[in-house]
Amino acid sequence: FEQLKKKLTAEGLFNPQWKQELPLFSKKIAVVTSPSGAVIRDIITTVNRRFPMSQILLYPTKVQGAGAAEEIAANIEAVNERADVDILIIGRGGGSIEDLWAFNEEIVVRAIFESRIPVISSVGHETDTTLADFVADRRAATPTAAAELATPNTKLDLLAWADDQELRMRNRVTHLIQTQRERVEKLANSVVFRQPERLYDGHIQKIDHLTSRLQNLTENKIYREKHRYELLAGRLTPAFAKLYEQKKNQVDNLVQALLLMDISKIKARGFSLVTTHSGKIIKSVNDVQTGDQVNLELSDGTVRAEIK
Numbered sequence: 001f002e003q004l005k006k007k008l009t010a011e012g013l014f015n016p017q018w019k020q021e022l023p024l025f026s027k028k029i030a031v032v033t034s035p036s037g038a039v040i041r042d043i044i045t046t047v048n049r050r051f052p053m054s055q056i057l058l059y060p061t062k063v064q065g066a067g068a069a070e071e072i073a074a075n076i077e078a079v080n081e082r083a084d085v086d087i088l089i090i091g092r093g094g095g096s097i098e099d100l101w102a103f104n105e106e107i108v109v110r111a112i113f114e115s116r117i118p119v120i121s122s123v124g125h126e127t128d129t130t131l132a133d134f135v136a137d138r139r140a141a142t143p144t145a146a147a148e149l150a151t152p153n154t155k156l157d158l159l160a161w162a163d164d165q166e167l168r169m170r171n172r173v174t175h176l177i178q179t180q181r182e183r184v185e186k187l188a189n190s191v192v193f194r195q196p197e198r199l200y201d202g203h204i205q206k207i208d209h210l211t212s213r214l215q216n217l218t219e220n221k222i223y224r225e226k227h228r229y230e231l232l233a234g235r236l237t238p239a240f241a242k243l244y245e246q247k248k249n250q251v252d253n254l255v256q257a258l259l260l261m262d263i264s265k266i267k268a269r270g271f272s273l274v275t276t277h278s279g280k281i282i283k284s285v286n287d288v289q290t291g292d293q294v295n296l297e298l299s300d301g302t303v304r305a306e307i308k
Helices: 002-011 038-050 068-080 107-114 129-135 145-148 155-188 204-261 263-268
Strands: 028-033 055-060 087-092 119-123 272-274 295-296 301-306
Touching: 002 107, 002 129, 002 295, 028 038, 028 068, 038 087, 038 129, 038 145, 055 068, 068 107, 068 204, 087 145, 119 129, 119 145, 155 272
Parallel strands: 028 055, 028 087, 087 119
Antiparallel strands: 272 295, 295 301
């Protein structure tokens, strides 16, 4: 472990400069893990609670034993062949160091490093550390924490995004006005306009005539440019305010849509969520048989029932 860690550190694979930022909104989240473990169940539950618009793409993977490292690396590469995945979570539950060893293999570490999609590592318990944790863009102590990193905090994050867009727009407008103002000032202070006689030595009468003309032209040009950019600034302000209001309304509408999709709100209106004992959502009568035990999740608790 230490020998490989030292080698990969020397190559720069763990350098913070290579860490990618996690996207604020993830429409599709790929998960490389075992299809039967608690990891995928915790991730699905957390994503559905925080940001149900996200789609989870499970890549069933062997996470321990012979051939596990190769399968993990292959699935990381397979995820990167897609253009519609926003973030990738790799992980498994706790276990001995031997159980987690696949995530210390060089082939897995290099696959994570070469991923163009940001990677969150959630391997073992909080006290467990693998080389995959060092190279991943973010490390999460639990699958639930990994899902939280991959999803936004809904309304707060939406408002933060709107504020950031407002600040960026203000900065662009300010920069445009400042650039044009400096351009006018540079023109006014240029040698040609301040000391035209240096260009016309030996032609005194012509210099006087040209100087007078240049001064008049300069003053008129400065006035026109100044007036032009004052008009530009005046137009930009209401245009910016209108655009900001439009963006704010879009964000408010999106927030309202998110609130309508909140499953807790749906339950409060008298609906229930029916699941099997393993947590699978029942969507059709064909999903159950007589004698099956099911859970009815209501707004204030859960009751069990038997299919008759």
